[in-house]
Every structure is written in C-alpha cells, then in structure tokens.
Amino acid sequence: MAIDRRDFLKFAVGGAVGTMLTPLPWVSMDEAAKWTQRWGPVLQRGGTSFLNSVCRLCPGGCGIRIRLIEQKRAVKIEGNPNHPVNRGGLCPLGLAGLQYLYYEENRIKTPLKRDGARGFGDWRPITWEEALYQITVRLKELREKDLPHTVALVDGEKPGSQSQLLARFLKAYGSPNYIRPFQLSELEEIVTQTLHGVRAGITLDLPRSRYILSFGAALLDGWGNPSWVGQAFQEWRQESQKAKARLVQIEPLASTTASMADEWVAIRPGTEGILALGLAQVMIEKGWFHKELVQARTIGLEGLRDLLNKNYTPDQTAKTTEIPKETIEKLAQDFSSAEQPVALWGKGKGELPISLFEAQAIHILNILAGSINRPGGVYLQPGFPYISWPKLSLDKTAEKGLAQPRLDGAMSPKYPKTGNLACNLFENAARKTPYPVNLLFLNEVNPVFCLGERHFLRALEKIPFVVCFSSFMDETANLADLILPVSNFLERWDDSYNCQGVPFPIYGLTKPVFPPLYDTKSSGETILALAKNLGEKVEEAFPFEKIEEVFKQAARGLFNSKKGRLTDGPLPEAGKYAPAHFESFDKFWEQLVAQGTWYDLENKSEGGKGKWDFSAATLQAPAPRPQSLKEYPLWLIPQSLMLLQSGYLPNPPFLTKYLGEEVLIKNTLVVQIHPETARSLSLSEGSPVEIQSANGRIKALIHLFEGARPGCVFVPLGMGHKAFDPTLKDRGANPYPILDSVVDPQTGMEVAWATRVKIVKV
Numbered sequence: 001m002a003i004d005r006r007d008f009l010k011f012a013v014g015g016a017v018g019t020m021l022t023p024l025p026w027v028s029m030d031e032a033a034k035w036t037q038r039w040g041p042v043l044q045r046g047g048t049s050f051l052n053s054v055c056r057l058c059p060g061g062c063g064i065r066i067r068l069i070e071q072k073r074a075v076k077i078e079g080n081p082n083h084p085v086n087r088g089g090l091c092p093l094g095l096a097g098l099q100y101l102y103y104e105e106n107r108i109k110t111p112l113k114r115d116g117a118r119g120f121g122d123w124r125p126i127t128w129e130e131a132l133y134q135i136t137v138r139l140k141e142l143r144e145k146d147l148p149h150t151v152a153l154v155d156g157e158k159p160g161s162q163s164q165l166l167a168r169f170l171k172a173y174g175s176p177n178y179i180r181p182f183q184l185s186e187l188e189e190i191v192t193q194t195l196h197g198v199r200a201g202i203t204l205d206l207p208r209s210r211y212i213l214s215f216g217a218a219l220l221d222g223w224g225n226p227s228w229v230g231q232a233f234q235e236w237r238q239e240s241q242k243a244k245a246r247l248v249q250i251e252p253l254a255s256t257t258a259s260m261a262d263e264w265v266a267i268r269p270g271t272e273g274i275l276a277l278g279l280a281q282v283m284i285e286k287g288w289f290h291k292e293l294v295q296a297r298t299i300g301l302e303g304l305r306d307l308l309n310k311n312y313t314p315d316q317t318a319k320t321t322e323i324p325k326e327t328i329e330k331l332a333q334d335f336s337s338a339e340q341p342v343a344l345w346g347k348g349k350g351e352l353p354i355s356l357f358e359a360q361a362i363h364i365l366n367i368l369a370g371s372i373n374r375p376g377g378v379y380l381q382p383g384f385p386y387i388s389w390p391k392l393s394l395d396k397t398a399e400k401g402l403a404q405p406r407l408d409g410a411m412s413p414k415y416p417k418t419g420n421l422a423c424n425l426f427e428n429a430a431r432k433t434p435y436p437v438n439l440l441f442l443n444e445v446n447p448v449f450c451l452g453e454r455h456f457l458r459a460l461e462k463i464p465f466v467v468c469f470s471s472f473m474d475e476t477a478n479l480a481d482l483i484l485p486v487s488n489f490l491e492r493w494d495d496s497y498n499c500q501g502v503p504f505p506i507y508g509l510t511k512p513v514f515p516p517l518y519d520t521k522s523s524g525e526t527i528l529a530l531a532k533n534l535g536e537k538v539e540e541a542f543p544f545e546k547i548e549e550v551f552k553q554a555a556r557g558l559f560n561s562k563k564g565r566l567t568d569g570p571l572p573e574a575g576k577y578a579p580a581h582f583e584s585f586d587k588f589w590e591q592l593v594a595q596g597t598w599y600d601l602e603n604k605s606e607g608g609k610g611k612w613d614f615s616a617a618t619l620q621a622p623a624p625r626p627q628s629l630k631e632y633p634l635w636l637i638p639q640s641l642m643l644l645q646s647g648y649l650p651n652p653p654f655l656t657k658y659l660g661e662e663v664l665i666k667n668t669l670v671v672q673i674h675p676e677t678a679r680s681l682s683l684s685e686g687s688p689v690e691i692q693s694a695n696g697r698i699k700a701l702i703h704l705f706e707g708a709r710p711g712c713v714f715v716p717l718g719m720g721h722k723a724f725d726p727t728l729k730d731r732g733a734n735p736y737p738i739l740d741s742v743v744d745p746q747t748g749m750e751v752a753w754a755t756r757v758k759i760v761k762v
C-alpha cells in the first residue's frame with residue numbers, strides 16, 4: 001500500500017494522539033498519574049474511602065471521586081462514572097489534580113506582606129487578622145473619601161457562586177469594576193444577542209453531530225470539556241457511524257485535531273471568518289440552505305445575499321483564504337447536505353480571543369444549515385438561576401460609586417454588549433483614565449505571564465495597593481503588596497455552573513475533602529470576612545455566617561425548581577430520564593453534598609420570540625495592524641496543547657514530564673516551521689533562533705514539520721515562566737508578550753491570533 005504525504009502525517013501525528021484516546025494508553029496514563037500523585041510521604045496503611053466532588057481546574061466541571069487513605073491523605077483522583085458529562089473519564093490535567101494540592105514548593109502557606117520594594121521577593125508572613133485589617137483600613141478610607149469606584153477586582157475564577165459573591169461584594173461596596181478576563185462564553189452571548197435577539201449561552205450536541213466543520217477549535221487538545229468532546233469523537237469513529245460522521249478541521253497546522261480529522265484545510269491564518277462567509281455565499285446562491293427554518297425564523301436574508309455576492313464570491317474568498325475555489329464549493333455542498341451538521345468556532349482551547357466578525361460568520365452557517373436547537377447542532381441555552389441572592393440594598397456611597405464609568409470601558413455606549421474588557425484595565429490604570437485605581441484585587445489571574453511584565457509594571461506604578469488571591473507565588477503575586485493564599489479546590493467549598501459547551505444545565509458542588517493543609521482560605525471566605533469588617537449595608541448584603549451557606553443558597557434554587565436529579569446512580573438509559581423527588585430541602589442538600597452533581601436532561605432550549613436577524617450581524621473584520629511584510633514576513637501562530645496549561649494554573653510536573661521534543665528540548669522552547677520556510681531562511685532541524693515581533697523576542701529551536709503551513713511559525717503557549725519550581729521556572733519561552741493584537745471594533749476585545757514576526761538565526 002502506498003503511503004502518501006498526508007497519510008504519513010496522519011500516521012505520525014495520529015500516533016501521538018492515539019496514545020491519548022485509545023483505552024490501553026489511557027490506563028498507562030492513569031497508572032503514571034497514580035505513581036506521580038504519590039510523591040511525598042504517603043500513609044502506608046489504613047482504610048480506603050472515596051469522596052465525590054467536582055473538578056475545578058477548568059470550566060469543564062467534571063465529576064470526580066477522590067480516593068483517601070484514613071481520610072487524611074488523598075492518593076488518587078478518578079472520574080465519577082455516574083456523571084452525565086465525563087462518565088468516569090478525566091482529562092490528563094484532572095488526573096494530575098493532586099499535584100496542585102501537594103505542590104509544596106509552590107504553594108503559598110500563609111498570608112504574606114511585602115517588605116522592601118515590589119518584586120524583590122522580601123515577604124513577611126502575617127496573620128489573617130492582620131491581612132484583613134490592612135485591607136479593611138484601606139477600603140474604609142476610600143469609602144470615606146467617596147472613592148469606592150477606584151477599587152477594582154479582576155476575577156479569573158471559573159463561573160460559579162463564588163465569582164458571583166465577589167461581584168456582589170464590589171457592587172455593595174460601590175465599585176462598578178468587577179472585571180473578568182476574556183471568556184468565550186461572553187462572546188457567545190454577544191453572538192446570540194445580535195443574531196437571535198436573546199442573550200443565551202451556546203452549547204453543542206457534539207455526540208450526535210454528523211458533520212463537524214471546525215474553524216481552528218483544538219477539539220482533541222482541550223477545547224470545551226475534553227471528556228465530552230472525547231466521547232463525541234469516539235461516537236463519530238464508531239463502526240456504525242464511520243461513513244456518516246465527518247470531521248473537517250480548518251487551521252494552518254496539522255495539529256492533533258487536524259491529523260485525526262477526515263479532512264484538513266490549511267487556511268491562511270486569520271481568514272477563517274472570510275471562509276465562513278464564502279461558504280455562506282455558495283449555500284445561499286445554490287439554494288443549499290434549510291429553507292423551512294430560514295423562511296420561518298429569519299429576516300435579512302436578501303441583504304446578506306447582496307453583501308456576500310459583492311464581497312465573498314468563491315473567487316474572492318479563494319484569493320483571500322488561499323483555499324482553492326473548488327474546495328470552497330465542495331465544503332459548502334458537503335456541509336449543507338450533511339445530516340446534523342455543525343460549525344464550530346473558538347480557536348485553540350477556546351481561550352484565544354477571536355473577533356465577533358469571525359464568530360458571527362461561522363454561526364451564520366449553523367443558521368443556514370438549520371442546526372439551531374436541533375439534534376447534533378447548536379443549542380441556545382438560557383441562564384439557569386442557580387442562586388437567587390437576597391435583594392441588594394445600596395447606601396448613598398455605593399450608589400454614587402456605581403454611577404461612575406467602568407475602568408475597562410465595558411458596557412459603555414461604545415461597547416454596550418461587552419461585559420468585560422480586562423485587556424483595557426492595565427492600560428487605563430497606567431494612564432489614570434477615567435480615574436486612578438487605588439486598590440486592585442487580583443483573584444486567580446496571572447496578568448504578568450499573559451500580558452507581559454512591562455505592560456503590568458506601567459500600571460503597577462500608579463496603583464498604590466495590590467492584593468493578590470493566589471495559591472502560588474506566580475509572576476503576578478510576586479509583584480503584589482499583599483498575598484492572600486487561596487485554598488486548593490479539594491480544601492474548600494465551591495461550585496461550578498454548567499459544563500462548558502454541554503447542552504443541559506448541570507451544577508457541581510465541591511466540598512472540602514479535609515481541612516486546608518496550610519493557613520489558607522477561599523477567596524469567598526475572605527470576602528465574607530471583609531464585608532463583616534466594613535459593616536452596615538455591605539455586611540447586610542451577605543447574610544451568611546459561613547461560606548457553606550452561600551452554596552446552600554444555590555442548592556435551594558435547584559431544589560425549588562423541582563427539576564433535575566443527582567449523580568446517585570447509573571446514568572438513565574435513553575428515553576428513561578425522570579427528575580428525582582426529595583421530601584425536604586435538608587434531604588436534598590445532604591444528598592447533593594454526598595453526590596456532588598445535579599443535572600437536568602429535560603432542558604429547554606431558547607430561541608427568542610422574535611425573528612433571527614441576519615442584518616444585525618456586523619460583518620466587518622478588524623483591520624490588521626499595518627506592518628511591513630518585508631520586515632516581518634512570517635505569521636506567528638500560538639498553539640494550545642492538552643498537556644500544557646497557559647493561564648493562571650502552572651503546568652503540573654506530571655504533565656510537563658510528558659511534553660514531547662516538538663515542544664521543549666532540555667530548557668529551550670521548540671517552534672515548528674515548514675521545511676520550505678526553513679530552506680528560504682537557511683535553517684535546519686534544531687537551529688537555534690530568535691523569533692522577533694514588533695513587541696519583543698523569544699529564543700527557540702527549530703523543528704521542521706511538513707504539516708506546518710509555509711510562512712508560519714507555530715509556538716506552544718504555556719512555557720517560559722519566571723516563577724514556580726524547577727520543573728517550570730526558566731524553561732522555554734513565553735510567547736504572550738510578543739503577540740500582537742488588534743481591537744475588535746464591535747466588542748472592544750483585543751483579538752490576538754496571528755502576529756507578524758521574523759526569524760533570526762543566533
């Protein structure tokens with residue numbers, strides 16, 4: 001049998017992927033996890049018990065079981081087989097979760113106050129009383145001066161009751177500046193608000209999809225909930241489905257997902273939205289769309305047709321995307337004629353901000369194909385009222401503070417639909433615009449790593465007091481004035497709302513497996529204590545004696561809904577789902593604490609009352625920054641990898657150990673380029689280079705890969721830390737600071753996908 005280049009690529013890359021997806025290596029991985037999780041002193045003897053909980057390492061919300069020895073030492077995390085999403089499976093990060101708990105070298109063990117200059121690492125351990133006193137004094141003083149709005153809080157916690165608690169605290173205190181970093185879910189809500197006239201989440205019925213058109217979603221590298229996507233992938237590859245299910249991956253690299261796809265389209269970087277509109281043009285012109293749904297539910301088709309005929313004909317699209325016209329027509333035909341097709345957006349793991357233009361353009365394909373609120377398609381999911389907070393009564397100081405504009409410019413007349421623009425906060429703080437920041441809280445975020453130190457330091461010079469809630473001495477905590485150590489998710493009460501991308505409501509409750517190993521608290525506990533210290537209306541906003549009561553309040557909402565059931569037994573067979581009945585709230589709460597997860601398979605999707613309006617889509621791509629192609633002839637494409645965390649969480653040692661030589665060789669980062677590109681630059685395998693953009697430079701080694709689109713450099717995200725233990729510190733390079741971004745004119749979000757760079761041999 002002849003093996004062509006494509007097949008060889010599939011084999012070479014697919015082999016690596018296979019180790020993650022086939023059952024046998026999963027068992028080996030599990031064994032490795034067990035081995036690695038046993039580092040440090042482990043009790044040799046003792047009774048074994050299991051506790052159900054929920055993983056909080058990503059917004060996936062998987063159900064977990066923690067194996068304990070003598071109820072003192074956690075020795076293993078495994079998937080809960082009764083959980084409707086992960087069904088006993090876990091991603092490698094979840095398997096390695098105990099390393100965050102026993103990460104002794106990196107965990108902060110007590111509140112710390114800075115001594116000496118910022119960033120010099122002189123810390124003095126203090127008591128919680130002293131830490132809370134230091135903050136309370138400042139918060140009181142700012143309120144007395146009518147300056148509560150100059151307090152800001154950037155919250156990187158996954159959505160749940162605790163993040164709502166933090167947002168409510170700022171509101172009761174009188175600051176409009178509760179700010180979250182970019183989340184794909186927010187962009188999804190803007191898409192539904194503009195196109196469907198209703199603000200809803202976008203969820204996916206992937207296991208039943210039969211044609212998956214993925215615009216750069218790293219489906220097999222951590223996109224959405226990896227367990228959910230993994231099950232869908234297995235479903236698509238079942239013998240009975242093989243002929244029907246087809247995965248088409250559109251991205252410039254033969255990534256893990258592209259290599260496992262049925263078709264890989266190596267698009268010119270940054271033109272995904274244009275390709276989507278090119279496909280829409282063909283579908284409308286040829287009449288290959290779901291006429292019944294489009295006629296019944298939409299308006300504005302004629303205007304859309306005119307626009308597409310003017311700017312997005314196959315010839316025009318082929319020229320911009322560098323995809324042959326015939327391929328464009330074939331993709332449009334295959335997508336529109338497939339049973340249960342779906343088009344996906346959200347690059348990498350979904351953490352790389354894309355433009356509203358791109359998201360809307362791709363979503364239009366779903367509308368044209370009739371894939372909204374249909375099996376295998378996209379479900380618009382209304383928010384579920386997990387928690388109903390007591391009515392908030394504000395005092396005059398808070399009312400005045402909340403009347404001020406936000407520091408990040410979100411929800412302003414310019415960006416009325418955008419709830420958070422964290423990207424603007426540090427720039428505005430540095431310029432003291434629209435007013436200075438006097439106190440900054442950072443909760444589980446690491447902006448120094450994700451934005452670069454220079455950017456953050458400019459803002460820091462103008463902020464007199466920075467408080468960091470963090471479990472680790474990361475790059476940002478190291479520059480703070482006060483560090484409040486956060487309990488690990490196995491040591492605290494917490495919860496999660498929904499599993500990312502899953503088309504039914506699901507609530508996960510996390511409980512302390514044992515008391516905190518060190519002198520730590522959850523950020524929710526700290527906020528309750530601060531509210532108490534501030535007294536009056538701020539204290540009144542939180543009628544909870546203990547943090548546990550906040551989650552009980554959320555549970556009451558579930559109980560009162562009379563919907564759903566708990567993970568207290570095997571999953572119901574298809575068509576046999578029924579909500580559970582509980583005689584009292586106390587019984588429900590007791591069972592929820594024991595089982596960890598509530599879910600409702602009878603979820604109703606949201607379609608809005610009005611028509612879905614194509615003309616509401618502002619189909620204008622953000623203009624790339626004008627840069628000299630001569631000076632910077634290549635595209636740098638950041639890559640998200642399943643085995644590499646690239647945000648607040650450091651990579652656990654177990655996963656770093658598994659990184660291949662296409663990511664890291666000894667302590668040097670490896671970047672991938674096509675052999676042709678290498679030849680044109682006189683580079684060869686292993687050449688040491690510098691990747692330079694207009695924003696900075698990083699060092700790397702070259703890896704030649706036929707599956708890399710010529711003219712591009714593919715750089716993994718997540719290495720290059722200046723903090724943490726020797727498994728991470730000073731290993732590889734961090735590409736975030738050299739990425740370029742443009743501001744999306746519709747949302748105000750910074751879109752950072754492809755950056756112009758040059759490679760210099762060193």
Ligand code: SF4
Nearest residue numbers: 055058060062091094
């Ligand atoms: S997908 Fe997320 S929630 Fe699930 S096991 Fe992995 S890290 Fe935990």
